[in-house]
Amino acid sequence: MISVEGLTKRYGDVPAVEDVSFHCAPGTVTGFLGPNGAGKSTTMRMICGLTPPSSGTATVQGVPYGRIANPGRHVGVLLDAAAQHAGRTGRETLALTAMLTGVGRDRAGAMLDLVGLSGRPARRRVAGYSLGMRQRLGIAQALVGDPSVLILDEPANGLDPEGIFWMRGLLRDFADRGGTVLLSSHLLREVEAVADRFVVIAGGRIAARGTKEELLAAPGRTLVRGVDGAALGAALAGAGLRPRPDTGGAFLVEAPAEAVGRAAASAGVVLLELREAGGGGLEELFLSLTASGGRPSGTPVPSPHGLEGASL
Ligand SMILES: Nc1ncnc2c1ncn2[C@@H]1O[C@H](COP(=O)(O)OP(=O)(O)OP(=O)(O)O)[C@@H](O)[C@H]1O
Numbered sequence: 380m381i382s383v384e385g386l387t388k389r390y391g392d393v394p395a396v397e398d399v400s401f402h403c404a405p406g407t408v409t410g411f412l413g414p415n416g417a418g419k420s421t422t423m424r425m426i427c428g429l430t431p432p433s434s435g436t437a438t439v440q441g442v443p444y445g446r447i448a449n450p451g452r453h454v455g456v457l458l459d460a461a462a463q464h465a466g467r468t469g470r471e472t473l474a475l476t477a478m479l480t481g482v483g484r485d486r487a488g489a490m491l492d493l494v495g496l497s498g499r500p501a502r503r504r505v506a507g508y509s510l511g512m513r514q515r516l517g518i519a520q521a522l523v524g525d526p527s528v529l530i531l532d533e534p535a536n537g538l539d540p541e542g543i544f545w546m547r548g549l550l551r552d553f554a555d556r557g558g559t560v561l562l563s564s565h566l567l568r569e570v571e572a573v574a575d576r577f578v579v580i581a582g583g584r585i586a587a588r589g590t591k592e593e594l595l596a597a598p599g600r601t602l603v604r605g606v607d608g609a610a611l612g613a614a615l616a617g618a619g620l621r622p623r624p625d626t627g628g629a630f631l632v633e634a635p636a637e638a639v640g641r642a643a644a645s646a647g648v649v650l651l652e653l654r655e656a657g658g659g660g661l662e663e664l665f666l667s668l669t670a671s672g673g674r675p676s677g678t679p680v681p682s683p684h685g686l687e688g689a690s691l
Pocket residue numbers: 390394395396413414415416417418419420421422565
């Protein structure tokens with residue numbers, strides 16, 4: 380279990396992460412999604428005790444990471460695949476990790492097999508590894524201590540399509556055996572196929588969280604496009620509907636389609652499109668949540684345990 384409560388990190392006056400709360404349960408993969416600079420890495424670093432929070436708490440298995448004795452036996456962490464000793468071979472890297480975490484050296488060999496780096500690649504120095512090979516080594520390193528929790532920051536970065544497919548299977552299997560996985564990405568497609576739940580962050584704040592079904596079932600979000608975008612925006616704003624510009628001159632509005640249509644009609648604005656915003660699937664939702672760098676106006680953020688009973 381990973382529990383994050385009100386985590387906030389400010390660099391000077393600049394907030395990198397603000398009041399972020401979520402929980403990751405055993406047996407699930409949580410996709411931690413957000414565009415570049417959204418605050419994913421900062422949040423993960425705070426969970427792992429590498430960046431002190433300005434306020435808030437994070438625990439893994441009920442304990443702050445820094446207070447876990449021999450954390451590698453409980454939490455596998457991959458935050459930066461490039462941060463490996465370039466002069467060591469893959470096998471040496473894993474043997475050292477196995478030694479430090481107190482598991483048998485044979486575990487290093489098993490992990491090299493698991494990530495497809497056994498044989499010649501294992502004898503090569505990390506300096507000669509591609510980014511994808513470093514990611515595989517980093518995943519092996521995270522798994523050496525046989526942890527029950529995995530925290531992986533953009534692990535698919537640099538992996539080829541076959542590697543991404545392989546990693547999905549590995550993480551699914553890990554969660555299906557009761558493990559907890561927190562997996563970040565700025566690409567929805569990378570995590571959509573494997574994640575049970577999603578936490579979407581934008582501009583340092585939680586924009587949404589829940590299962591795919593919960594995210595898409597959120598009622599009352601409408602996409603609307605008119606012949607005259609400026610007139611439509613003014614009409615919606617005049618009706619107190621707070622439109623947010625979307626792609627192609629459209630607006631997203633946190634209101635049912637009927638209310639949006641009536642607002643346009645009473646201002647005499649001709650519409651070209653009027654539909655529920657959820658129809659575009661998770662990708663459209665993700666883009667709309669993150670495009671403006673934060674939470675849609677008027678959107679309540681539900682409890683850390685999900686979206687149950689709340690609108691998005
Ligand atoms: N050490 C630091 N000093 C100042 N600002 C920082 C520092 N680390 C991160 N930030 C800022 O905090 C914000 C969040 O950065 P973070 O790296 O957490 O985002 P991210 O979602 O992981 O992005 P990416 O997908 O590009 O890795 C950014 O605006 C970044 O510039």
